[in-house]
Amino acid sequence: MRIDQVLRSATATLSGAGVASPAVDAELLLAHASGRELGDLRRARILGEELPEETRTAYLELVERRRRRVPLQHLTGSAHFGGVDLHVGPGVFVPRPETEVLVGLALRALDGREGPTVVDLCTGSGAIALAVARARPDARVGAVELSEEAHAYASRNVEAAGSGVELRLGRAQDAFGDWLGQVDVVTSNPPYIPPDAVPIDVEVREHDPSLALYGGGEDGLTVPVEVAARAAELLRPGGVLLMEHADVQGEALPALLAAQGAWREVEDHRDLAGLPRVTRAVRA
Ligand SMILES: C[S@@+](CC[C@H](N)C(=O)[O-])C[C@H]1O[C@@H](n2cnc3c(N)ncnc32)[C@H](O)[C@@H]1O
Structure with a gap:
């Protein structure tokens, strides 16, 4: 799946759970899960890069915890x-x-x-x-x-x-x-x-x-x-x-x-x- 699609879906999930800044949190969690800088991730998103399956699995676990309102900073540490x-x-x-x-x-x-x-x-x-x-x-x-x-x-x-x-x-x-x-x-x-x-x-x-x-x-x-x-x-x-x-x-x-x-x-x-x-x- 492309990074853009993954981020859009995560943002919608977090927004539905009442997270205050869903798009920002979705991006920061993906940067954390993939071990990439935010700027690098944004470039990859624009270029239509695919997210490796392994990273996607780890990311979805983080998004699920954030959906349950675990603080973003606890997830990124x-x-x-x-x-x-x-x-x-x-x-x-x-x-x-x-x-x-x-x-x-x-x-x-x-x-x-x-x-x-x-x-x-x-x-x-x-x-x-x-x-x-x-x-x-x-x-x-x-x-x-x-x-x-x-x-x-x-x-x-x-x-x-x-x-x-x-x-x-x-x-x-x-x-x-x-x-x-x-x-x-x-x-x-x-x-x-x-x-x-x-x-x-x-x-x-x-x-x-x-x-x-x-x-x-x-x-x-x-x-x-x-x-x-x-x-x-x-x-x-x-x-x-x-x-x-x-x-x-x-x-x-x-x-x-x-x-x-x-x-x-x-x-x-x-x-x-x-x-x-x-x-x-x-x-x-
Ligand atoms: C609102 S937090 C602020 C922490 C930090 N100053 C900050 O701004 O991020 C208050 C802190 O005071 C600590 N605390 C509570 N009562 C205290 C006391 N009597 N003496 C020292 N620390 C205390 C708490 O454990 C907590 O870490």
Whole structure:
């Protein structure tokens, strides 16, 4: 069967299953199954190339799993974030494009600071820490993760990147006790979903670990507020906290941070879709 026919059929299958971007997913899965670059695959499609039967069989298995809403990144085993290719899979949160807004704000906060120290609390796959380390090779970057499974992914990613990120296993709330008052920027995309806001997307609801999703308390902000309190202990005066939150928490999180009494210039930033997404606060 020709590549074009195979892709059309897979796209229709995924579209019928409610996959958000069926054509893109169909292409990326075929690139993965055939071990080819996307550009190469597109050329082959235009030229009317046939797909070897063996590749087609492997591909159809992947399409069937994607039809059952297994996340694309679990099937390919990788996610691209902030210029870094990360190994991901079951047991770790798949990094989201909207979190790159937080990375951009962190890099801006690092402007003019030489050899800065950065800590990423609740690091998951290590996405934010590795994106910052890639952009600022002069930085000392630390990262902490509570889940052993997620930590194992982060450990592999840190090693693959050769970034020198200092990765630790444990609670963000008491992490890096030996770096107190020394940190220039704290980044965090903690769990923040309220208990009654169970995600609609099957990929998120059934495949992202619940430890990565639910922030505790009625508003989902128990863990974020505790993490912010630790950030206040880690940061030097003038240091900056950048914390992601749900779009409905753009007023609640800044208010809770302001109430901690450790911060000045508490402000909220929107993501590329125009939704409230990241709170920025400066250590008083
Ligand atoms: C929303 S995910 C974000 C992961 C990563 N920062 C990213 O943006 O892709 C939150 C992460 O926090 C971890 N986590 C939850 N509670 C934690 C805690 N108390 N201390 C450290 N990590 C925690 C979860 O296991 C999960 O990996």
